[in-house]
Amino acid sequence: MRLRIEELTLVGTSRTVRFEPGMNAIVGSMSGGKTATVSCLRALLGAEGSVVPELRGRAVSGTVLIGDRRFRIVRQLVTTTDKVDIAEIGGEQEVWRLPAGQLQAGYDQTFRDWWPAMLGLPRIRVPRAPTDETSPLVPVTISDYLMYRVLRQKEIDTSVFGTPDNAQKNIKRKYVFEILYGLYDPQAAGLRERLRAVTTELNALTADATTLERILDTTAFASRARLEAQRQETEEALAQVRRSDLNLTRELTDSATVSLRARIGDAEAQLAHISDASSAEEVSVSRLRELRDQLIAQSRRLTRALVAERLLNDFEFHTCPRCGAGVPERGDDDTCRLCLQTPPQNPAPSTLAAEQDRVIEQVAETEELIERSERRLDELKAARADQTRHRVELGEQLDRATATYVTDQAERIRAVAAQQARLEEHLARIDDALALHDRLQGQSGRIAELEREQEDLNDRIAASRHSNLAVQDRLDKLDEAFEATLRSFDAPCFDTRPGSRVNRETYMPVVDGRSFADLQSQGVEVLVNVAHVLAHQKVAPHDDGVPLPNLLVIDGISGNVGHEGVDLERLRKMYATLLEMATENVDRLQIIVTDNDSPPIDGVHRVLELSDTDRFVPVAETQ
DSSP states (O other): OBEEEEEEEETTSSOEEEOOSEEEEEEEOTTSSHHHHHHHHHHHTTOOSOOOGGGTTOEEEEEEEETTEEEEEEEESSOTTSEEEEEEESTTOOEEEEESSSOOTTOSOOHHHHHHHHHTOOOOEEESSTTOTTSOEEEOOHHHHHTTTEEOHHHHTTOSTTOTTOHHHHHHHHHHHHHHTTSSOHHHHHHHHHHHHHHHHHHHHHHHHHHHHHHHHTSTTOOHHHHHHHHHHHHHHHHHHHHHHHHHHHHHTOHHHHHHHHHHHHHHHHHHHHHHHHHHHHHHHHHHHHHHHHHHHHHHHHHHHHHHTSOOOOOOOSBOTTTOOBOOSOOOTTSOTTTOSOOOSSOOHHHHHHHHHHHHHHHHHHHHHHHHHHHHHHHHHHHHHHHHHHHHHHHHHHHHHHHHHHHHHHHHHHHHHHHHHHHHHHHHHHHHHHHHHHHHHHHHHHHHHHHHHHHHHHHHHHHHHHSOHHHHHHHHHHHHHHHHHHHHTTOOOOSSSOOEEEOTTTOOEEETTEEGGGOOOHHHHHHHHHHHHHHHHHHGGGOTTOOOOBEEEEESTTTTOOSSHHHHHHHHHHHHHHHHHHHHTTTTOEEEEEESSOOSSSSOEEEEEEOSSSOSSOHHHHO
């Protein structure tokens, strides 16, 4: 995908750098700030926020072109916890405010995640250790993809992307290569993820099964066949003991004790009936006494009314004079509480006398009811006492019968109970041991399934790596581009094995049969490194299957390359090759280089010239 940096501004200063399509050069002395400029470019492209000291705490802004969309980005050059502001220029005019590198609450991505999404780079999590499928998964970030787009000054003449001194970085370099060239396709990634889960489960089950086998081998339960035989024998013995216990229970509940228990039950039922009747009679007596007291009070009031020749009606009935039940609250001030009628006005003395006679008769009747209820209550109390004594006698008889039997059979009962407990405990131990055997057998079956799946996954992963003809064709084109580029630089040749290529196992450049570590010339290492990164950019623009963004930044391009004679000519050819590549793909590929001296050829656009007095970060503005 086309990726172009159009402008870079150091916020708070007057420093603004505008880049052109094609090839751009930043030149100046070694203390002018060329590396600081590259640090700002890397920060703008989503790399981690480690920058040179004079840039710490500052902010950079810039305009970048991604495909056909243009964005303005502002980022603080501090830690990865700060926010990055992004605004689209034209188009959909989307706006983002994202944490730089660490995901925070309330956000669904970071600035580091935003870049792969915009560039169409796959977001993949890979094992930290490629040879250990159970190792933790780590994401492939934009910083990892930047290795193939930014050739840093501290690496250009010593290593390929600084990998010999950083094992984790070297692992990520390999993964990025596989992702870019289709060796690590999404299907293979899914297979590796499943292989990781299978391997983890397989290792855990194998360890658990080994432990179980070791435990069982040191006990008396090692043989499953012997356990099953013992279980059958124990179950038969336990069934016999339980039958003996049942017989003892039946003997304990013979006909004599059964009869006594039945009689006790009848006595308890009769006693409960008498108690209920006594309670009801006590309630009746209490209510009748209340009624009698009310009637006597009424009679006295009627007597006073006769004497006073007027009706005294300030009394109320709370108990019915007829049945003795309580009278509920009803009526009102003008209504009789008992009959709910309006009382006659100014009754005659004869009426009051008749009413008094009727009340006296009711008092006498109530007295008779009280006496009868009290006699009934005394009879019930006597019956309850007799029934209680009868129940106690029956209980004592049952206790004597039971105690006599238990005393006679105590030893037999204890023996049967002890034997039953021993057999039940032994059966439980056998079942526990058999459960371990069942678990071990289940684990063995699952281990076999996982081993078959693991083998199948490994075969499918291996097939996916070697069966894709398009991938092999890309790698062949990469070898051709690397060889052609290196020869266009007029790099020295070695006679052992002519031809340059990329190693299929390490993905490192090999020159005439020599690995990068065996070159032993920093000048040659610079040529090889530049040819290597440029070869990737030669393949990517013409193959949509290689998602490498078309931007190349080379810091310190002439480091350790001579500036006289043959070395100067090689430097010119390296510049010429880069310029030719950028010119041929001016709308697709942008190249930015930094150098101490001006380019030794014409046609390279100088976007910035720095010196000891005109640094990238102005001296006066850093104070």
